[in-house]
Amino acid sequence: xxxxxxxxxxxxxxxxxxxxxxxxxxxxxxxxxxxxxxxxxxxxxxxxxxxxxxxxxxxxxxxxxxxxxxxxxxxxxxxxxxxxxxxxxxxxxxxxxxxxxxxxxxxxxxxxxxxxxxxxxxxxxxxxxxxxxxxxxxxxxxxxxxxxxxxxxxxxxxxxxxxxxxxxxxxxxxxxxxxxxxxxxxxxxxxxxxxxxxxxxxxxxxxxxxxxxxxxxxxxxxxxxxxxxxxxxxxxxxxxxxxxxxxxxxxxxxxxxxxxxxxxxxxxxxxxxxxxxxxxxxxxxxxxxxxxxxxxxxxxxxxxxxxxxxxxxxxxxxxxxxxxxxxxxxxxxxxxxxxxxxxxxxxxxxxxxxxxxxxxxxxxxxxxxxxxxxxxxxxxxxxxxxxxxxxxxxxxxxxxxxxxxxxxxxxxxxxxxxxxxxxxxxxxxxxxxx
Amino acid sequence: xxxxxxxxxxxxxxxxxxxxxxxxxxxxxxxxxxxxxxxxxxxxxxxxxxxxxxxxxxxxxxxxxxxxxxxxxxxxxxxxxxxxxxxxxxxxxxxxxxxxxxxxxxxxxxxxxxxxxxxxxxxxxxxxxxxxxxxxxxxxxxxxxxxxxxxxxxxxxxxxxxxxxxxxxxxxxxxxxxxxxxxxxxxxxxxxxxxxxxxxxxxxxxxxxxxxxxxxxxxxxxxxxxxxxxxxxxxxxxxxxxxxxxxxxxxxxxxxxxxxxxxxxxxxxxxxxxxxxxxxxxxxxxxxxxxxxxxxxxxxxxxxxxxxxxxxxxxxxxxxxxxxxxxxxxxxxxxxxxxxxxxxxxxxxxxxxxxxxxxxxxxxxxxxxxxxxxxxxxxxxxxxxxxxxxxxxxxxxxxxxxxxxxxxxxxxxxxxxxxxxxxxxxxxxxxxxxxxxxxxxxxxxxxxxxxxxxxxxxxxxxxxxxxxxxxxxxxxxxxxxxxxxxxxxxxxxxxxxxxxxxxxxxxxxxxx
Numbered sequence: 001x002x003x004x005x006x007x008x009x010x011x012x013x014x015x016x017x018x019x020x021x022x023x024x025x026x027x028x029x030x031x032x033x034x035x036x037x038x039x040x041x042x043x044x045x046x047x048x049x050x051x052x053x054x055x056x057x058x059x060x061x062x063x064x065x066x067x068x069x070x071x072x073x074x075x076x077x078x079x080x081x082x083x084x085x086x087x088x089x090x091x092x093x094x095x096x097x098x099x100x101x102x103x104x105x106x107x108x109x110x111x112x113x114x115x116x117x118x119x120x121x122x123x124x125x126x127x128x129x130x131x132x133x134x135x136x137x138x139x140x141x142x143x144x145x146x147x148x149x150x151x152x153x154x155x156x157x158x159x160x161x162x163x164x165x166x167x168x169x170x171x172x173x174x175x176x177x178x179x180x181x182x183x184x185x186x187x188x189x190x191x192x193x194x195x196x197x198x199x200x201x202x203x204x205x206x207x208x209x210x211x212x213x214x215x216x217x218x219x220x221x222x223x224x225x226x227x228x229x230x231x232x233x234x235x236x237x238x239x240x241x242x243x244x245x246x247x248x249x250x251x252x253x254x255x256x257x258x259x260x261x262x263x264x265x266x267x268x269x270x271x272x273x274x275x276x277x278x279x280x281x282x283x284x285x286x287x288x289x290x291x292x293x294x295x296x297x298x299x300x301x302x303x304x305x306x307x308x309x310x311x312x313x314x315x316x317x318x319x320x321x322x323x324x325x326x327x328x329x330x331x332x333x334x335x336x337x338x339x340x341x342x343x344x345x346x347x348x349x350x351x352x353x354x355x356x357x358x359x360x361x362x363x364x365x366x367x368x369x370x371x372x373x374x375x376x377x378x379x380x381x382x383x384x385x386x387x388x389x390x391x392x393x394x395x396x397x398x399x400x401x402x403x404x405x406x407x408x409x410x411x412x413x414x415x416x417x418x419x420x421x422x423x424x425x426x427x428x429x430x431x432x433x434x
Numbered sequence: 435x436x437x438x439x440x441x442x443x444x445x446x447x448x449x450x451x452x453x454x455x456x457x458x459x460x461x462x463x464x465x466x467x468x469x470x471x472x473x474x475x476x477x478x479x480x481x482x483x484x485x486x487x488x489x490x491x492x493x494x495x496x497x498x499x500x501x502x503x504x505x506x507x508x509x510x511x512x513x514x515x516x517x518x519x520x521x522x523x524x525x526x527x528x529x530x531x532x533x534x535x536x537x538x539x540x541x542x543x544x545x546x547x548x549x550x551x552x553x554x555x556x557x558x559x560x561x562x563x564x565x566x567x568x569x570x571x572x573x574x575x576x577x578x579x580x581x582x583x584x585x586x587x588x589x590x591x592x593x594x595x596x597x598x599x600x601x602x603x604x605x606x607x608x609x610x611x612x613x614x615x616x617x618x619x620x621x622x623x624x625x626x627x628x629x630x631x632x633x634x635x636x637x638x639x640x641x642x643x644x645x646x647x648x649x650x651x652x653x654x655x656x657x658x659x660x661x662x663x664x665x666x667x668x669x670x671x672x673x674x675x676x677x678x679x680x681x682x683x684x685x686x687x688x689x690x691x692x693x694x695x696x697x698x699x700x701x702x703x704x705x706x707x708x709x710x711x712x713x714x715x716x717x718x719x720x721x722x723x724x725x726x727x728x729x730x731x732x733x734x735x736x737x738x739x740x741x742x743x744x745x746x747x748x749x750x751x752x753x754x755x756x757x758x759x760x761x762x763x764x765x766x767x768x769x770x771x772x773x774x775x776x777x778x779x780x781x782x783x784x785x786x787x788x789x790x791x792x793x794x795x796x797x798x799x800x801x802x803x804x805x806x807x808x809x810x811x812x813x814x815x816x817x818x819x820x821x822x823x824x825x826x827x828x829x830x831x832x833x834x835x836x837x838x839x840x841x842x843x844x845x846x847x848x849x850x851x852x853x854x855x856x857x858x859x860x861x862x863x864x865x866x867x868x869x870x871x872x873x874x875x876x877x878x879x880x881x882x883x884x885x886x887x888x889x890x891x892x893x894x895x896x897x898x899x900x901x902x903x904x905x906x907x908x909x910x911x912x913x914x915x916x917x918x919x920x921x922x923x924x925x926x927x928x929x930x931x932x933x934x935x936x937x938x939x940x941x942x943x944x945x946x
Contacts, residue, residue, distance in 0.1 A: 061810075116761040130655065131644055133812050145856070172823070182810065182822040195822040201800065202827055205834045205938065206932075217933055218907040218932070219830075222900045222940050241768050246817060246939035252823035302809075307625045307637045357633030358625060363640070394655065 020366075027244045049203055053414050056284060056297045056328075058345040059183065060321070062304030063132060066350035066367030066397075068314055070119055070384070077387035081354040085310055085361070094119065097380040104318030107326030108370065115378040116329075118432050120406060122385040124366035124399025132305070132363070135348040140185035142404050142423050153296050154188030154428070155422045156415065161190065168173065172251040175296040176287065178280040183298055184383055192248070193298070194255050199263040199283065201258045223249045261291030269334040269432060273323040279300045281328040289335050295415070304347060308358035321345070329372065342373035342414055346403070353387060354393055366399035369406055375414075377434045438759035439735045443480045445758040450479045451685040456893030457766050460946045461723050462486045462755050463566025465779035468890050484754045487604065487748060489565035497563065499597075502548075502590050502887040505673070508541055512589030514546020535936060537919045539615045553805045554791040556596065560778040561788060571603035572596065572721050573774060575815035576805075579646055581623035583806045591619040592806050594673055607715055607745040608706045610865070611647060615698050618670035624811065627669040630681040634662040641811050643705065649717075653690060660687040664696040712741040716750065723754060724765055726817035732759055767894065767944040769822050773801035776829060783890050786866045800828035821944075830939035833931075868930035880908035883930060891937050902939070908933055 066348035071091045072078050081084045091100030092109040099121070101109050111117040124142050129135045138144045142152035150158070157170045175186045175193035186193035196202040220226050224246050236243050266289035272278040287294060301321060306314055325343060332338040343371040350367030366385055372378075385397040392398070408427040411419035420426050442449065455475035461464035463486065466474065472484040485492065503510035526534055548865045560569045576599055578873045583592055589778050594798055595617050602610040614620050615638070621627045624638035639662035643653045667682030668675070690704050704709055716737035720728035736750055754760060771779065775796055781787065788794055802825050803814055814820075872878070875886045884904045887898050896904075908929055937943055 011740045129638070131650055132652055132810065133644075167594075174881060177822075180800065180822075180824050181819065193822075195824040196827075197800065197824055201831075202824065205831050206825055206935075214907065214910070215936060218903055218936055219939055221903040222936060239767060241770060241818075242941050245770070245821060245944055248821055248823060248826050248942065249830070252826050255823065256827070307635055308628050355633075356628075356635050358628030358635055360625070360628070360635070362636045 006021070008075075027190050052432045053416070054288060054295060054297065054341045055132060055153075055410060055415065056281075056299065056341060056343045057185065058321070058325070058343060059185075059298070059300040060304050060317075060347040061132075061300055061302040061308070062115070062347070062368060063134070063135075063303040063349045063351055063363055064313055064317075064347035065216050065306060065310065065361055066347075066364075067320065067353065068310070069105070070121060070368040071102060072098055072387060073098055075387055077389065081387065083355070084359055085355045089101050094380050098204055099380060099384050102315075105316050105322040107322030107324075108372070110289075110326060111329060111372050112378055116374055117372040117378045118376050118430075120243065120369045120401060120430065120432075121380065121382040122366050122372065122397065122400040123346075123350075123369045123403050123406065124397075125402055125404070128365040128396070128399070130349065130363040130365070137184060139346060139348055139403060140183060142407055148184060150189050151183065151185035151187045152422060153185050153298075154191050154193075155416055156296075156411060157189075157191035158188035159417065159422055164167075171293065173255050173292065174296065176259075176284075176292075176294050176395075177298040178283055179298075179300060183300075186296065186298060192251065193296075194251055196259065199260045202252075202259060204253070220253075225250055225253050252289050259287070259292070261380070262287055262292050268331045270327050270331045272327045272331075273320065275320050277320050278324040278327060281324050281333075285328055285331045285335070288332065288337050288341065306360050307356065307362060308360040310355075310360040321343055325372065329374075333374070338374040342371065342376060344406070344410060345370040346394045350397060351396060353392060354395060364395040365393070367397075369403070371410075371432055375434055376432055381430055381432070399432070400429060406432075409433075432434050437735060438729075438732050438762075439739075439753050439757040440759045441480070441637070441756040442761050443478065443652050443756070447752070448720050449761075450474060450890075453894045454600065454761055454766075455482060457761065458482060458486070458755060459566070460749075460768070460771075460775075460779070460893065461760075463570055463946075464775050464782055465893070466566075466787055467782055471893065477758065483752060486567050487576055487751045487755060489568050491606070492565050494564045494568075497559055500593055501551060505590060509544045510774075512545045512552075531921070545587060545589060549583050549592075550791065552589050552593055552596075552796065553795055554806060555786050555795065557774075557778065557791075560774070560916045568600060568603045571747070571751075572599045573746060573772075574719075575599035575602070575610065577722075577808065577816075579620065580808045580813045582808055583616075585623050586619045588619070591622070591673060595619040596806075604748045604751055605845075607740070608702065609745075611642075612702045614646070615642065615702060616668065616675035618673050618675065622672045623669065626665055629662060629666050629668065631663075631666045631683040634659070634666055634683070636662040638662070639665055639701075642701075645812055647705050648708060648710045649714045652708065652714075656688070656875070657690055661696075661701045662687045662894070664689065664701045665698045665781060668698050708743065709741070712737040712745070715745075716740050719750060719754060722818070724760065725768055732757075732766065749908070763925060767942075767945045769944040770817060770944055771811055772814065772816060772820065773798050773803035773825075773829070775946060776801070776806065776832065776944070780832060780891075784866045784934070787861040797828060797832055801825050801832075829944060833935040833938050849854055868927055868934075872930070881905045883908055883933065887930075887934055891934070892942050894942075896942060900942075904933060904936060907936065 002127075011225075066090065067078070067082070068085060071088055073091070073093060088102065090103045091098040092103060092105065094112060101112070101119075108117055112119070125138060127136060127144065137148045140147050140151050153175060157174055162172055170191050172192055172194045175191070177183060177186055177193055177195040178197065179195060180197055182193060182195045204216075204219060206219065235244075263283060263286040266286045268282055268285055272282040277299065284297045284299065287297070301317065303313060303317055328343070329338065332341050346369050349364055349368060350366040351361035353364065355361055382401050385391075386399065387397075404423050404425075404427045408419040408423055409429040409432050411417045411422055412429055413433045450473045452471060456466065456471045457473060458479075459471055477485070502512070507509050526537070529537060560566075560573075562571050576596065578601070581595055583589070583590065584590055595745075597614055599609070600618060602613070604852060620638070624641055625635045626638040629635040629638065636658055640658045643658065643661070644650050663683040663685070664687050667678040667680070668678055669678050669681070682697070684695055686693055689696060689701060690708065692704050694700065713733060716733045717728050720733055720736060724732070736754060739753050740750050759765065795804070802820060808814060869887065871890075872883060875882070877883055877886050884901060888901065
């Protein structure tokens, strides 16, 4: 066997070489998620790890105004606190729950009517923090008590690999972030996800005709991208920053060809809204259709920090959110992958009950979350938090459902993982899954 | 007791060389051209640090203000709303709905165009300045007192704010915080222009303490509410700060243990009496210029220097850049260059101007640092957060962007147009002449070419095995000692360009 082949060769050739354990490259060693049983060749064709369930996280950055998202009906306190913002024509009532979806969320209402949208009300955590950054850290780490270290999904991936060897890491492709900034949620103490904005630019370009192959070879050599002996030994340069960069370059190089191939193969049957958010979801759908062995996809939608003149911006965001998710769900259905995928939305906090002088709202606390998918048992979960002035906490809603209960449900009932060690405790789960 | 801020010329007299000078120029600036680094290496650490930090005396010829034309004209100043106010409202009222729509489209196009001009103007300054720390500190403040074009929507006001940062680049932090609190771009960005007595808007008050001066944990939610009341009525008309007394809350406010009918000035004064404030800015300086996780034993003494000098930045910068800690193994080549530093440094080290502004702007977006459009009010996290698989490819492709001007478009969907990056980069940034570099460096062998560009671009020794690979690439034969043809053949010229691309596509080149 050629011991100088690249890890990428391994990726495309599959696992036929595994018997040669002494020359097994680092990449195969570290892909424990892909290898429940290394000698069972067909495993390479199935999703990695325990199941095929895929989680798509939708991060709504800036603090979404929950009170203009899931709207309390016939509530005088609501209209007193929000004389202008509370006037939302044609809200989409959710059966007899006493609440309605924002009219821009028609795409989600359709999923609700199909029985597959869970609206979880009053989600938050104790001693809410109203800083965007701290609260986002809390949601992403699922740890309100300690300085940020790693993310809740990163810990999930860490937990899939029990090996003591630090090189024994999951395939980075197990989690894919669409965007230029990798979220803390996906960062484990061992695991690191991959990120890209656009599959087409997700590659290294060797500039000159004629020397391309030679350049590529030298590029691989000077970046330690080949499986040479010293790489197998996991040698460190002595400079942790340099090691970190080389490790990332390796992850990038290994996943580049596959992701570009997979995303160019599938052309969706439905048309996605022409928004960056819609395009992100389309890329996710292409990767799912292409059978990429990814368990968690992470997309984001920003602009929710509506301190001033909230209505037009928030209306647009609701429309963008719902139209994107609606197209995504229809696309999955036409692929026949809808039962494998669950979508969760969250924001770092809701907003203040009373509107401010600028027809906007300041930072608040509890807010609703959406969970949808063909395996989701639709409905409204929990009551709308009370808006009576005496029930508010410094002008903000009191939460009744800890967000870690939602995480525990997704980790335990959906991803089939033991959530307690990942979340640092036992949280009541919700009956979200059919 | 050991003092990490002891000047290197006292702790290690005589210790100073090319790679230390290169380190200083990378951190306190954007990396020097070969000649600059050699000059700094020749003058010794004390003089080199002083010349960089006391840049007020350094002539900076050929850098002009950005021209905006008629500031009462929203098209000229690149934005809606009119920097000098007035005219636009009346203009719009006199229009039909259709005319208004057309006007607004023209306005938006003008805004985009002017913003591109502003970005290019600043990048060009960073590339050509003889006062690199002036621009580096401007970038520091730009990432600390964040305002983004997406919200401000007026290029002139962003330019005005940028000039404020430059004027106070190594000046007084407290003075700057006060001026920022009255800065129109900031008043718009954090909605203080909507902060009125009836319903205070807390946005500015919160970020002033959380991100600009104290850091989380050094104030309460009540302090935010009370200081927001104190800033009521602080607003702008066009490019001017205005105190609108009718919208100001004249009541008693309780803030950080003080009580009174406070205004914004009082709030800034009280904030800057807090010991946390000097510690906060010292931590930010150490993180920006030093290491991702600032050690307390460096931040503490630096914060004492900041406090003792009443928030003057120059003494703190002199202490930091002169310190023996700054030249220690835990600092040198441990920081990841910001995208702006990567781009500006590449151009400075090759001695060429920004010749592909659209490509450079796009590359910066892909690398996660669009000037005047920080992702959030927190600015850019920096450090390892610059790096993921997405941004790393963008970085390693940088020479292709600079050289060909052909770019993969950011934000396009998966169906985005395919691109041809394979055109020759013979036109690599108009003006870069490898043959001139080689002649100046007196270089005629392949290993000589490799060593010349390692010195120019990395400024430190490279791992021997990697150097060998580059030499093999240059001579194409596997013989590491073969001579290059002299005069250079077209192929050697192209090879040299490819060599520069390869060096820039290495982990070592990402290190500041």
